Each structure stands twice: as structure tokens, then as C-alpha cells.
Amino acid sequence: DTGVSQDPRHKITKRGQNVTFRCDPISEHNRLYWYRQTLGQGPEFLTYFQNEAQLEKSRLLSDRFSAERPKGSFSTLEIQRTEQGDSAMYLCASSFGANEKLFFGSGTQLSVL
Amino acid sequence: GIQVEQSPPDLILQEGANSTLRCNFSDSVNNLQWFHQNPWGQLINLFYIPSGTKQNGRLSATTVATERYSLLYISSSQTTDSGVYFCAADTGFQKLVFGTGTRLLVSP
Numbered sequence: 001d002t003g004v005s006q007d008p009r010h011k012i013t014k015r016g017q018n019v020t021f022r023c024d025p026i027s028e029h030n031r032l033y034w035y036r037q038t039l040g041q042g043p044e045f046l047t048y049f050q051n052e053a054q055l056e057k058s059r060l061l062s063d064r065f066s067a068e069r070p071k072g073s074f075s076t077l078e079i080q081r082t083e084q085g086d087s088a089m090y091l092c093a094s095s096f097g098a099n100e101k102l103f104f105g106s107g108t109q110l111s112v113l
Numbered sequence: 114g115i116q117v118e119q120s121p122p123d124l125i126l127q128e129g130a131n132s133t134l135r136c137n138f139s140d141s142v143n144n145l146q147w148f149h150q151n152p153w154g155q156l157i158n159l160f161y162i163p164s165g166t167k168q169n170g171r172l173s174a175t176t177v178a179t180e181r182y183s184l185l186y187i188s189s190s191q192t193t194d195s196g197v198y199f200c201a202a203d204t205g206f207q208k209l210v211f212g213t214g215t216r217l218l219v220s221p
Binding site: 040042043056058089102103107 | 117143144146148153154155156157158161163199201203207208209210211212213214
């Protein structure tokens with residue numbers, strides 16, 4: 001059990017550029033979640049997958065955001081045409097199933113200049 | 114959706130002191146978890162506790178589901194306990210809603 005892994009740890013980009021983050025969940029976990037956290041706030045839910053199926057997306061996830069989990073293992077979160085308001089910590093989490101303990105990765109800190 | 118409120122927002126303790134953090138939620142829950150976010154930003158799951166009481170070393174948690182609150186007890190606090198403590202609740206829609214956290218500073 002190596003924990004939830006996220007890459008990169010930090011990303012600095014210019015406004016208008018596209019960025020992609022990767023998350024590798026704990027291997028036997030079939031649920032994978034993306035959250036976003038801004039300074040001084042708790043994490044906010046973005047979306048979650050059960051295996052490869054994306055089951056829910058938050059209203060926070062505009063059409064510039066897309067997430068995939070192609071083979072039910074790792075997941076990617078892409079932000080197109082980044083805006084300064086997208087600057088935040090993007091957190092990935094996984095769990096063994098519904099209503100189970102959630103385990104978080106270290107996050108990707110995005111700064112949009 | 115469910116509302117999650119935490120108190121106090123900030124807490125300063127001397128090493129060795131005990132503390133109680135509170136989490137109130139606005140609806141019945143089937144999932145209530147406590148997390149510690151350390152100064153480097155890592156969120157650590159402390160407890161999965163939709164009801165009842167659990168203990169893990171110096172930490173314990175109690176959730177009274179019928180009265181819609183949960184408590185996190187920290188005994189004999191250490192400087193490494195510093196950080197932000199979050200509770201998060203889910204009413205069955207498979208997404209945890211986090212409170213705004215309690216910021217704890219334990220001084221030596």
C-alpha cells in the first residue's frame with residue numbers, strides 16, 4: 001500500500017494554457033474522487049468515479065474541466081484555457097467503496113499567472 | 114445540501130493540554146469522517162465515525178447522529194498535532210461535504 005499518488009506536486013502556468021494532473025489511487029480502491037481546496041477553506045467536491053465510470057460532477061466543474069479514469073486505475077484531470085480563478089490545490093482521494101474511509105494524496109498546487 | 118459547521122475556528126494550546134473540537138451537521142448522515150491537514154497540506158484520515166465512539170491513541174471521536182454533532186478529543190497535545198482539523202459528512206450522495214476546519218496551534 002503506497003498511498004494515493006499525485007503528479008505533479010506543483011504546477012505554474014500562464015492564463016489560457018491547458019494543464020493536466022494525474023492521480024494514482026490505492027491499488028484495490030474502486031472509487032476515486034477529485035476535490036479542490038482554496039486557501040483557508042475545506043476541500044470542495046468536484047467529481048468521482050466508480051471504476052471507470054464517472055458517476056457525478058459538481059456544478060463547480062465547468063466545461064473547461066474534464067476528468068477521465070480510462071481503465072479504472074489512474075485518473076487524469078484536465079483544465080483547458082486556465083483562468084486565475086482556477087488557482088487552487090487539486091486533491092485526489094480514493095476509497096474501497098461507498099461509505100468507506102477516504103484517503104487523500106498530497107495534492108497538486110496550481111498557480112495560474 | 115448538508116451544511117457542516119466546525120468550532121472553534123482557531124485554537125491555541127500549550128503542549129500537554131487537552132482539547133475538544135466540535136462538528137455540527139444539518140442533516141442525517143451515513144458517513145462522517147475526521148481529517149487532519151498537516152502544515153505541508155497532507156490530509157490524513159483520523160476517523161470514519163457515522164455514529165458511536167472510537168479511540169486511536171491520544172485521539173478519540175464521538176458522533177451523536179440523532180443530535181447531529183460529532184466531537185474530536187485530543188489529549189496530551191503535542192506540537193505535531195498542529196494543523197487544521199476537518200470534519201466531513203455525506204448524506205448518501207457519495208460526496209463528502211467538508212466544514213471550514215479548526216486551526217490548531219500547539220506551542221512547546
